[in-house]
Amino acid sequence: MGLFSLTQELAIDLGTANTLIIHNGRVVVDEPSIVAIDSHSGKLVAIGERARAMHEKTNPNIKTIRPLKDGVIADFTATELMLRGMIKKVKSSGHLFSPSIKMVICIPSGSTNVEIRAVRDSAEHAGGREVYMIYEPMAAALGAGLDVEAPEGNMVIDIGGGTSEIACISLGGIVCSESVTVAGDVFTSDIQNYVRQQHNVRIGERTAEAIKCAIGAAIPKLEEEPEDFTVTGPNMLTALPQSVTLNYNEIAYALEKSLIKLDAALMKVLETMPPELYADIVKNGIYLAGGGALIKGLDRRLTEKTGLPFHIAEDPLRAIARGTGIALKNIDRFSFLMK
């Protein structure tokens, strides 16, 4: 086989918060899903980490866009620009040389046909010759190392940036699932609102996210307590700088109303689950993946609510990409891959 007839393969986790690309079993792109665009010409200024550094700091000549929102494509043009740019990064780093690219892209399970078509079009315009899709919970389950084809119930909760997807899988298919738009982005804005209402201080999205990653908690009493987090922002009334020191139990309080919605969605899936599969879940437990799985004490909270065992997938931020990579390697075997 000549060098140029070789097909290169990419697994892509196109996420609301982060986009990851796996090539030859290695993560070659792991960047925030964000683009910066020249407001006048519409030309791309930056993507990923560089664009994120500009986020909330732009002047009227540049705008930053997060092309995906609530787990779906909110801006088609920006999504395509981002995908193209990220694939170009793989190419320019010398990893990719073939003009023929086979791709598996992970999409939210609630995607409509129009959205699936949009992702496919973007991928094809970005150089994909053979484009397959996989639903996110399936990729999360594969990434958590579960045997999704077994005649056995396996359950995953993928808490991403825009959506949380709860699904029970058996025999290579999703038996029952729920998707809610309560995930990382909502947790971040909960924290922003809390600091504003409780402490009269305004903070930006990035600061709120930093608080969440450092001391975000799902229960008010943790075994390993993180250190308090101090932020400074303008006072709402005086506009003068004010520092606030936050404890993790305040953040648990701030997140409570969103976490209750997540609990409810989980209960809904458990209620509709066939009893034989339920018995498997009692034995196997439920796997948590996605960045939200890193909220401290979330596994314990959910165990207390349901009495079921919970496990956090290894490296939860990369579990979905890993699963997409496994699907790519087994394209001929996995009937649940969509073409």
Ligand SMILES: Nc1ncnc2c1ncn2[C@@H]1O[C@H](COP(=O)(O)OP(=O)(O)OP(=O)(O)O)[C@@H](O)[C@H]1O
């Ligand atoms: N240590 C942490 N604690 C809490 N949240 C975290 C942590 N690290 C990352 N996150 C959050 O996880 C989210 C990103 O997760 P992930 O990359 O799995 O989402 P995504 O795949 O881009 O989104 P979606 O699945 O909705 O398309 C962000 O909201 C981020 O703030």
